[in-house]
Amino acid sequence: MGAQLRVYKRRIKSVSATKKITRAMEMIAASRIIKAQRKVAASEPYAKELTRAVTAVAQGSDAKHPLLTETEQPKRAAVLLITSDRGLAGGYNSNAIKAAEQLNTRLAAEGKEVDSYIVGTKGVAYYGFRNRPVKESFTGFTDNPTYADAKAVAAPLIEAVRAESAEGGADELHIVYTEFVSMMTQTAVDARMLPLSFDKGTESLGAGDGVAKGGAAVMPLYDFEPSAEDVLDALLPRYVESRVYNALLQAAASKHAATRRAMKSATDNAEELIKSLTRLANAARQADITQEISEIVGGASALADANAGSDR
Amino acid sequence: MAELHVELVAADRKVWSGEASLVVARTSSGDIGVMPGHQPLLGVLESGPVTIRTTGESGNGTVVAAVHGGFISFADNQLSLLAEVAELTDEIDVERAERALEQAKSKADEDAEKRADVRLRAVTAAR
Numbered sequence: 001m002g003a004q005l006r007v008y009k010r011r012i013k014s015v016s017a018t019k020k021i022t023r024a025m026e027m028i029a030a031s032r033i034i035k036a037q038r039k040v041a042a043s044e045p046y047a048k049e050l051t052r053a054v055t056a057v058a059q060g061s062d063a064k065h066p067l068l069t070e071t072e073q074p075k076r077a078a079v080l081l082i083t084s085d086r087g088l089a090g091g092y093n094s095n096a097i098k099a100a101e102q103l104n105t106r107l108a109a110e111g112k113e114v115d116s117y118i119v120g121t122k123g124v125a126y127y128g129f130r131n132r133p134v135k136e137s138f139t140g141f142t143d144n145p146t147y148a149d150a151k152a153v154a155a156p157l158i159e160a161v162r163a164e165s166a167e168g169g170a171d172e173l174h175i176v177y178t179e180f181v182s183m184m185t186q187t188a189v190d191a192r193m194l195p196l197s198f199d200k201g202t203e204s205l206g207a208g209d210g211v212a213k214g215g216a217a218v219m220p221l222y223d224f225e226p227s228a229e230d231v232l233d234a235l236l237p238r239y240v241e242s243r244v245y246n247a248l249l250q251a252a253a254s255k256h257a258a259t260r261r262a263m264k265s266a267t268d269n270a271e272e273l274i275k276s277l278t279r280l281a282n283a284a285r286q287a288d289i290t291q292e293i294s295e296i297v298g299g300a301s302a303l304a305d306a307n308a309g310s311d312r
Numbered sequence: 313m314a315e316l317h318v319e320l321v322a323a324d325r326k327v328w329s330g331e332a333s334l335v336v337a338r339t340s341s342g343d344i345g346v347m348p349g350h351q352p353l354l355g356v357l358e359s360g361p362v363t364i365r366t367t368g369e370s371g372n373g374t375v376v377a378a379v380h381g382g383f384i385s386f387a388d389n390q391l392s393l394l395a396e397v398a399e400l401t402d403e404i405d406v407e408r409a410e411r412a413l414e415q416a417k418s419k420a421d422e423d424a425e426k427r428a429d430v431r432l433r434a435v436t437a438a439r
């Protein structure tokens with residue numbers, strides 16, 4: 001076998017091994033999307049009812065609550081960025097990070113300091129490499145987040161919002177995550193969680209997770225047990241948790257979808273590569289054969305010439 | 313007879329939904345019973361059993377669920393019970409809850425003790 005041909009054969013072998021791996025990853029991701037989507041759907045009733053309840057209290061009572069009222073001059077904003085722990089998902093992480101960067105620039109332009117909270121190794125690595133301060137980071141559960149994870153993420157956020165601005169408390173709470181629009185489309189979005197604003201707020205409540213369509217409808221007058229303030233006090237942390245949970249689930253579903261797409265194109269590329277390498281290998285083999293034949297023919301005719309010469 | 317529609321939802325799933333004639337739950341200021349036509353209500357739930365007297369399609373009977381904190385909201389004959397964690401008594405493993413209670417007591421883990429206690433109370437209430 002010619003040297004050239006051996007090189008091609010070796011490359012084809014290695015590319016097909018890679019192709020097998022990417023195909024397997026594609027299939028794993030595909031099955032995980034379904035699971036993640038199911039989880040998003042299962043979390044929806046709770047999110048919907050909770051949003052309805054928050055809207056009801058906020059509109060149905062004149063209770064003043066730090067989590068509802070806008071500060072006159074917001075100085076500090078907390079931004080929660082949700083990325084994934086692992087790569088191989090195409091532009092998934094860089095899109096989310098880009099969206100967070102844009103939001104940070106916008107907030108900075110409005111004269112607010114930004115505190116970053118990050119979920120996922122990829123985001124942490126991005127900020128770590130650039131020596132940016134990170135308030136708090138969470139890793140290890142992005143593939144399959146549970147409600148307990150969402151609680152753990154939400155706890156420092158709620159604490160930050162509760163604290164006084166002078167003591168480093170945040171006046172606003174933003175979240176950046178990748179929304180799962182469909183199997184083919186996932187978009188990085190940013191949304192303001194707190195304070196809730198109800199003219200635009202009902203819309204943004206719904207835009208994030210497809211809930212609270214009836215936000216504009218007039219709510220009945222509720223009886224609060226024990227009091228509107230207490231209900232609100234208990235309700236808003238749960239609301240933040242449920243929004244974080246929903247964002248984590250959507251981000252997980254989006255990540256799997258992005259991985260599936262990236263791995264599908266990797267498999268396609270590997271196939272393409274194998275095809276062209278096979279062509280080259282065939283050409284090399286043909287060249288080898290041709291050369292061998294011409295050598296044999298050349299050798300034979302040389303022999304024949306030599307024999308003919310000795311006969312004479 | 314008038315009936316109200318109940319949705320019992322936990323953070324990660326819908327636990328139970330159906331028609332009922334009476335729902336009894338414990339709010340932070342005491343037990344409250346909600347019947348059809350009740351005034352709109354929004355309350356904070358304590359950890360404890362919630363009793364749902366079912367009617368209509370779900371048949372006459374009683375459904376008891378262990379609810380670990382949450383909210384009750386009622387308007388237009390729609391009652392929703394929101395809880396971070398909620399389980400029907402059928403789903404509760406009594407032996408496991410008892411073991412958990414023992415363990416929690418020996419470790420002085422208050423949260424775990426409360427959780428196990430609520431489960432056991434719900435099971436007793438269902439009997």
